Amino acid sequence: MTLPPTRRVIGPIARAGERPVGAVRPRVSFEFFPPKTEKMEESLWEAITRLAPLDPAFVSVTYGAGGSTRERTHRTVKRILDETRLKPAAHLTCVGASRAEVDEVIHDYWNIGVRHIVSLRGDPPPGEGGLGGLYVPREDGYKNATELTAALRGIAPFEVLVGVYPEKHPESPSLDHDIDVLKAKVDAGATLAISQFFFDIDAFLRFVDKARGAGITIPIVPGIMPVTNFNGLKTMSAACQTSVPGWLANLFEGLDGDPETRRLIACSVATEMCAKLQEQGFNDFHFYTLNRADLVYAICRVLGVRETVPAAEAAA
Ligand SMILES: Cc1cc2nc3c(=O)[nH]c(=O)nc-3n(C[C@H](O)[C@H](O)[C@H](O)COP(=O)(O)OP(=O)(O)OC[C@H]3O[C@@H](n4cnc5c(N)ncnc54)[C@H](O)[C@@H]3O)c2cc1C
Numbered sequence: 001m002t003l004p005p006t007r008r009v010i011g012p013i014a015r016a017g018e019r020p021v022g023a024v025r026p027r028v029s030f031e032f033f034p035p036k037t038e039k040m041e042e043s044l045w046e047a048i049t050r051l052a053p054l055d056p057a058f059v060s061v062t063y064g065a066g067g068s069t070r071e072r073t074h075r076t077v078k079r080i081l082d083e084t085r086l087k088p089a090a091h092l093t094c095v096g097a098s099r100a101e102v103d104e105v106i107h108d109y110w111n112i113g114v115r116h117i118v119s120l121r122g123d124p125p126p127g128e129g130g131l132g133g134l135y136v137p138r139e140d141g142y143k144n145a146t147e148l149t150a151a152l153r154g155i156a157p158f159e160v161l162v163g164v165y166p167e168k169h170p171e172s173p174s175l176d177h178d179i180d181v182l183k184a185k186v187d188a189g190a191t192l193a194i195s196q197f198f199f200d201i202d203a204f205l206r207f208v209d210k211a212r213g214a215g216i217t218i219p220i221v222p223g224i225m226p227v228t229n230f231n232g233l234k235t236m237s238a239a240c241q242t243s244v245p246g247w248l249a250n251l252f253e254g255l256d257g258d259p260e261t262r263r264l265i266a267c268s269v270a271t272e273m274c275a276k277l278q279e280q281g282f283n284d285f286h287f288y289t290l291n292r293a294d295l296v297y298a299i300c301r302v303l304g305v306r307e308t309v310p311a312a313e314a315a316a
Pocket of ligand 1: 062067093143162163169181185195223
């Protein structure tokens, strides 16, 4: 199976910001979501236990739409801190909350030992248009991730991670505007950016090129989504305006009833994307795990990421 060739050769400005490729072990990070039920909690912890020995740079835990998982996110992050050696990065959004409420969450995280926060605006809650709906900031709330980032850094010296959109944020008038927004977030204290998932490698490279051209030097880490459910992907991609290339559709065509082959393809596509990004000088990868370890574990193995700590020790 071949992905379309990456035609662009990234220039020296862009390369300077990335890690050298070669013998250097890729730096990986994993995203999880807070579980709703006991059964989901069990699968999350199976996934964490399996992936922890790969020594990720950090693991992030999402914040449900409109802050709906505030307690569950907090609980999951706390358990990671208490029971593992992992560095949890708590996602935090400012939608639907006052500055005082958000500040309280920030103080709580700092006090329990969290040092990494993924600073996000969030989307309108489902009842108010949901993803893609018109965002109206609260009078007494933080307006966007830039303001939230500044608030985080004002409260404590967190490592602040932010989101970027290689194919443009759906509400943004242009990619240049997105670059200006990223620059503002960096000026406010962001130290690393994680990209929305994508399949168009050229679009990601163009975005990084533009950012480097604008003097943004923080790492921009590609967000990799191993896709097993193509129909689900189409819905999600339409909402966040990520393009789904024809070659990906072709790969999954006729496989609705064949989950095993879909999983093999998912692993192969994600691994090849990472390899292509490595050819372009990228060596950091953020994986959207969907709380399942097996695919991401296999992809990491292919990339040469091996256990560095015995499993029992990593999860202890
Ligand atoms: C890696 C990643 C993880 C995510 N995790 C979650 C999650 O856990 N929970 C969740 O609810 N959502 C999550 N999201 C989705 C995210 O909340 C939405 O994409 C949201 O629509 C935008 O969030 P943002 O932080 O990029 O917004 P912002 O950076 O605030 O940008 C939103 C808009 O605000 C405006 N803006 C921002 N800063 C400025 C500025 N300085 N000057 C002028 N205009 C500005 C821009 O017009 C921009 O288009 C995630 C996204 C990514 C990429």
